[in-house]
Amino acid sequence: MKSRHAEPAWMRVVVAVAVKDLRIEFRTRARSFTMAGFVVLVGVLFNYSIDQTLVRPQEIASGLTWITLILSGLIGVGRTFTIEARDGAFEGLLLTPAPRDAIYLGKVIANFLLVYAIVLLTVGVFGIFFHLDYGNHPLALLLCLAAGTLGFVALATLFGALTASTSLGESLLPILLFPLLVPMVVYGASASGRLLAGRPITEVMGQMRMLTAFAVLALGAGAALFGQIVED
Amino acid sequence: MKGRTGWIGVALALAGVAMSLVTLWLVFFRVGTDFRQGIVQRIFYLHVPAAWVAFMAFGIVALASAVYLWLGDERADMAALSAAEGGMVFTAIVLTSGPLWGKIAWGTYWTWEPRLTLTLLLGFIYVGYMMVRRATESPERGKRFAAVVGIIGAINIPLIHMSVYWFRSLHPDPVVLKPDGPTLDADMLQTLLVGLVAFTLLFTGLMILRYRVERARHALDIREAT
Amino acid sequence: MLPAGRITTVLGPNGAGKSTLLRLLAGSLRPTAGSMSWEGKPLDTRSAQWRARLGVLSHQTHLYLPLTARENLAFHARMRGIETVDLNEALDKVGLSDRAHDRVEGFSRGMRQRLALARTLLHDPEVVLLDEPFTGLDARASRLLEGVLRGLRDGRRSVVLVTHALAEGLALADHLLILVRGRIALDTDAGALDPAGFAEEYHRVVDEAENPAESHR
Numbered sequence: 001m002k003s004r005h006a007e008p009a010w011m012r013v014v015v016a017v018a019v020k021d022l023r024i025e026f027r028t029r030a031r032s033f034t035m036a037g038f039v040v041l042v043g044v045l046f047n048y049s050i051d052q053t054l055v056r057p058q059e060i061a062s063g064l065t066w067i068t069l070i071l072s073g074l075i076g077v078g079r080t081f082t083i084e085a086r087d088g089a090f091e092g093l094l095l096t097p098a099p100r101d102a103i104y105l106g107k108v109i110a111n112f113l114l115v116y117a118i119v120l121l122t123v124g125v126f127g128i129f130f131h132l133d134y135g136n137h138p139l140a141l142l143l144c145l146a147a148g149t150l151g152f153v154a155l156a157t158l159f160g161a162l163t164a165s166t167s168l169g170e171s172l173l174p175i176l177l178f179p180l181l182v183p184m185v186v187y188g189a190s191a192s193g194r195l196l197a198g199r200p201i202t203e204v205m206g207q208m209r210m211l212t213a214f215a216v217l218a219l220g221a222g223a224a225l226f227g228q229i230v231e232d
Numbered sequence: 233m234k235g236r237t238g239w240i241g242v243a244l245a246l247a248g249v250a251m252s253l254v255t256l257w258l259v260f261f262r263v264g265t266d267f268r269q270g271i272v273q274r275i276f277y278l279h280v281p282a283a284w285v286a287f288m289a290f291g292i293v294a295l296a297s298a299v300y301l302w303l304g305d306e307r308a309d310m311a312a313l314s315a316a317e318g319g320m321v322f323t324a325i326v327l328t329s330g331p332l333w334g335k336i337a338w339g340t341y342w343t344w345e346p347r348l349t350l351t352l353l354l355g356f357i358y359v360g361y362m363m364v365r366r367a368t369e370s371p372e373r374g375k376r377f378a379a380v381v382g383i384i385g386a387i388n389i390p391l392i393h394m395s396v397y398w399f400r401s402l403h404p405d406p407v408v409l410k411p412d413g414p415t416l417d418a419d420m421l422q423t424l425l426v427g428l429v430a431f432t433l434l435f436t437g438l439m440i441l442r443y444r445v446e447r448a449r450h451a452l453d454i455r456e457a458t
Numbered sequence: 459m460l461p462a463g464r465i466t467t468v469l470g471p472n473g474a475g476k477s478t479l480l481r482l483l484a485g486s487l488r489p490t491a492g493s494m495s496w497e498g499k500p501l502d503t504r505s506a507q508w509r510a511r512l513g514v515l516s517h518q519t520h521l522y523l524p525l526t527a528r529e530n531l532a533f534h535a536r537m538r539g540i541e542t543v544d545l546n547e548a549l550d551k552v553g554l555s556d557r558a559h560d561r562v563e564g565f566s567r568g569m570r571q572r573l574a575l576a577r578t579l580l581h582d583p584e585v586v587l588l589d590e591p592f593t594g595l596d597a598r599a600s601r602l603l604e605g606v607l608r609g610l611r612d613g614r615r616s617v618v619l620v621t622h623a624l625a626e627g628l629a630l631a632d633h634l635l636i637l638v639r640g641r642i643a644l645d646t647d648a649g650a651l652d653p654a655g656f657a658e659e660y661h662r663v664v665d666e667a668e669n670p671a672e673s674h675r
Contacts, residue, residue, distance in 0.1 A: 007506070008539030016536035020522065020529075027524045027561075092520025092577075095484060096537035097506035158384075162377050166367035176360040176381060179353040180388045183395035190399075214391060221387055225380045228301055231504065232373065232486050372488075 013098045017106025018113075021080070025114060030083060031076045035118045038072050043122075043129045057130035062193035066185055068122050069149060070178075073115045077156040078173050080111060081164035090230075100227035104157065108219065111153045119145050132196070141195045144208055148188040151215035155180055158222040161229050187211050241440030248434025255281075255427040263423045272336040275329050277423050281431040282325035283351060287389075289319025289435060290354060293361065294386030297379035306450060309375045312382060314442035316361050318435050323355045346396040353392055357385040463613040467631035467648070468620045471664055475640040476620045480589050483618065484514050510538065513583030517593040519574040523563040527554055527573050530562060531580060538581045552576045553602065568599030575606060586610060588619045592626055604630065628656055636660065638667035 025031060046064055050057060084090035093103065123145070126132060134141060156177060163172045191207035259277045266273035296312035299305065330348045331341040342348075361381045368374035416424065470476050481487040482494070485503035494501040502508060514520075521530050531545050549555045552572040562570060571591070578586065588607070592600055607630055610617050621627040628634065631648035644663045651659065 007510075008537055012536055012539070012541075016533060020525070020533050023529070024522060024524045087523060088516070088518030088520045089522045091486065091518070092514075092534075093537060094486065095509060095512070095514050095520070096534065097509040097539075098537040099506070155384075158380075162364070162380065165373065166364065166377070167369070168363070168367045172360075172363060172367060175356065175363060179356040179360070179392070180384065182349075182353060183388070183391040186395035186399050210391075210395070217387060217391065221384050225301075225383065228376050228380055232370070232481075232488075 008096070008098050008102075010099055010102045013102035014106045014109065017098075017103050018109040021107060021110035022113065024083065025110070028083075031079055032114060032117070035072045035076045035114075036121055038075055039068060039118055039122045040125055042068050042071070043125050046126075047129055058132055058196060059193075061126055061130060061132050062196050063189050065119075065122055065126060065145070065192065066148065066189045068126075069115070069119050069145070070152065070181060070185075072118050072122070073149070073152055073156060074170075074173060074177070076114055076118065077111050077153060077160050078163070078170040079160075080107060080157065081161050082170075085164065094230055100230065101223040103230075104223050104226035105219075108150075108154055108157050108222070111157050112150055115153055116146060116149045119149055133198075135195065135198045137195050137201055140201050140204070140208075141192055144188060144191045144195070144204065144211060147208065147211040147215055148184050151184050151211065151218045152181065154215060154218035154222045158218075158226060158229065161226065165229075183214050184211065187214070237440055238444055241437050241444060243437070244433050245437025245441060248430055248432075248437050251426065251430030251433055255423065255430045258423040258426060263419050264417060266420075269337055272333055275333040277427045279326060279329040279333060280424060281427040282322045282329065283347070284428055285431045285435045286319050286322040286326055286351065286354060288432070289315045289322065289439075290358070290382075290386065290389070292439075293319065293382045297382035297386075301376065301379050301383070307447070309379065310443050310446040310450065311439075312379065313365070313446060314439045316358055316378075316382070317442060318439045320355070320358045320362070322431070322435065323351060323358060326351045327355060344396075344400055346393070346399070349396045350389070350393050354385075354389065357381070357389075361385070463611070463615060464632035465607065465611055465617040465619060465630050466633040466635060467627040468618060468635045468637055469622075469624065469627055469660065470637035470643075471668075473639075474637040476637055477589060478640075479637065480514075480516075480587050480618065480620050483585075484512060484587055485509060510581070511584045513578040513581065513586045514589070515574055515578040515587070515591050516589035517591070519562075519570045520577070521562050521570060521574060524561060526559050526561050527565075528558040530573065531577055534577050534580055540581050543580060548576045548580055549573075551579075551606070566596075567594050568596045571595055571599055572602060575603060579606070579610075584615055586615060586617045588617065588621075590621055591619070592621065592623050600626075624657055624660055625653075628653055636663050636667075638664055641667070643667035 050060070081090065084093075120142070123134075123142070127134060156173070159173055159176045160170075163170055163176070166172055187207040187210040191204040191211065194204050195201075255277060259274050263274070263277070265271055292315035293312045296308045296315060300308035300312060327348075330345075330351070334343060334345075334348075335341050361378050364381050365374045365378045368377060468476050468479065478487065483503060485505075485508060488504065494503065496508075522533070525533065527549060528545055531548055535541055535543050535545070546555060546558070549558050552575055554569065554573055554576070557565070557569065562573065565573065571594075575591075591603060595603065604626070607617065607619070611632070619627060619630060628648060628651065634644065634646055634648045634651065635642055636644035643666070
């Protein structure tokens with residue numbers, strides 16, 4: 001019998017890694033519960049940090065949502081590789097011939113679904129807490145948040161893998177990540193802010209394009225460089 | 233000091249120091265005072281060259297990082313590290329001179345002026361680059377991590393630039409690189425160009441010397457290990 | 459250096475470079491100097507081709523605890539592009555077929571190590587690397603592991619076993635290496651060694667290699 005030298009199919013690795021991560025998350029709920037709790041409690045704190053006789057929540061909800069996305073995302077994505085590190089599971093994964101960029105994209109997909117679910121929760125909870133009016137284009141708003149989430153997750157997954165193997169750990173993640181997130185916050189908060197203010201979609205097309213460009217660039221760079229980070 | 237690069241480094245650094253002194257002399261004794269902004273405008277001759285060097289240095293960091301990841305050549309990493317340390321110094325000059333000028337010209341230390349903001353973020357990317365290097369058990373891994381930070385930073389800087397520009401611009405309009413030619417007075421332009429050359433030489437010289445130190449350290453590490 | 463179709467046991471004191479040797483072979487560490495070759499050709503241990511031929515078992519199980527035994531194997535089969543492999547058979551070989559659908563977090567240390575063994579051999583690797591596989595195993599798991607390892611001696615596989623356990627290491631070995639301070643202090647056929655006096659012999663070799671000046675006197 002000849003040894004099996006099959007090449008793992010790229011797309012199958014992507015899917016298998018994503019399914020594996022989501023299955024583990026579904027069973028342990030290690031990240032989703034803390035993230036969901038975080039979002040609700042941040043909403044409570046925001047409520048008491050806003051003097052509603054001075055500012056209308058509708059006007060600042062956009063910014064709050066993006067900041068909440070980043071902070072709750074940090075909690076979730078930052079832990080991806082800590083979970084993987086248990087019992088050397090990730091090391092075992094790296095001992096297989098599975099292409100590194102496929103592993104990265106699989107993890108990005110799983111993280112995206114997790115973080116985006118939390119973003120949807122944020123939109124719902126803030127909507128109820130602050131009596132927000134999501135206006136005429138709620139779908140455009142969700143789309144713009146999706147593009148932002150994708151860019152965020154693409155960078156955070158890459159740097160999460162990096163910081164997980166440093167002595168500073170997750171505390172290093174914001175230092176590396178935040179400067180790079182400026183374009184996402186600028187275009188994202190502007191787009192969602194205008195949508196919340198009831199402006200027409202045509203006014204946010206430019207920002208949406210830039211958000212998408214940011215996500216695509218982050219994904220490409222992440223897929224190309226992930227191997228350099230996880231290999232010892 | 234052995235080897236040719238060493239002497240080149242010393243020569244460039246000395247030339248940089250000499251040119252910097254010439255720049256200072258020009259700034260304080262020769263160049264005319266801007267009639268609108270007054271004396272404070274003279275910071276400009278240090279501020280702009282420092283900013284040029286800070287960003288050029290990051291370009292070197294990113295290029296050398298890419299070469300290091302691609303070829304695994306230690307010398308590329310040493311060059312990247314040397315450029316990063318030099319770049320941080322000039323970023324610090326930009327971030328001190330900018331607000332000082334801003335306090336007098338605009339009445340505030342900090343405005344969300346795009347180029348100043350971009351330089352602040354550049355400074356943080358440099359900080360991340362340096363922190364990552366020291367935070368891994370194996371130095372080789374730290375170098376690779378830093379290279380990734382350098383490359384991603386370089387890819388992102390144009391986007392950050394676009395976004396912060398788009399967000400708001402309060403800064404005086406560019407005065408040198410304009411389509412219809414510079415609007416600066418001839419003596420002001422001259423002083424600025426001398427400053428640019430001076431800081432570039434100074435940075436290059438210092439970078440080469442720093443690179444030599446790093447190489448010597450590397451050689452020593454190898455000798456101790458065997 | 460590694461004979462095909464046989465088990466090579468690598469012994470040596472702590473810090474001798476045993477694990478480093480394995481990690482180099484496994485491609486999780488890149489060599490700082492020198493090169494490796496395999497079957498006369500230069501070897502890139504970081505290539506997918508090499509990883510496809512390699513099976514690694516260490517004291518870390520490399521398993522995902524929240525997944526079931528079967529899911530763990532299925533995932534690794536995916537990662538290696540060998541979805542056609544019979545997972546039931548693989549589980550059966552290590553005596554875990556009745557626990558196939560239980561999560562690994564409920565498994566004992568011995569069961570986890572057996573599952574890890576099934577994962578290591580899932581793709582029928584040509585080269586098997588074992589890093590202290592006996593650590594923390596109960597008698598049953600130890601016996602099963604020994605049995606499976608003997609079964610690997612089928613003439614077309616190279617097995618490298620790194621261990622502290624002198625007796626088990628020698629019992630399984632066809633070929634024996636003793637590493638001290640990153641250098642080979644002894645390189646011999648295991649048949650030439652007397653199991654009874656081996657512990658003494660081992661300590662003599664290690665002492666000699668650690669204090670070369672004294673032994674010359």
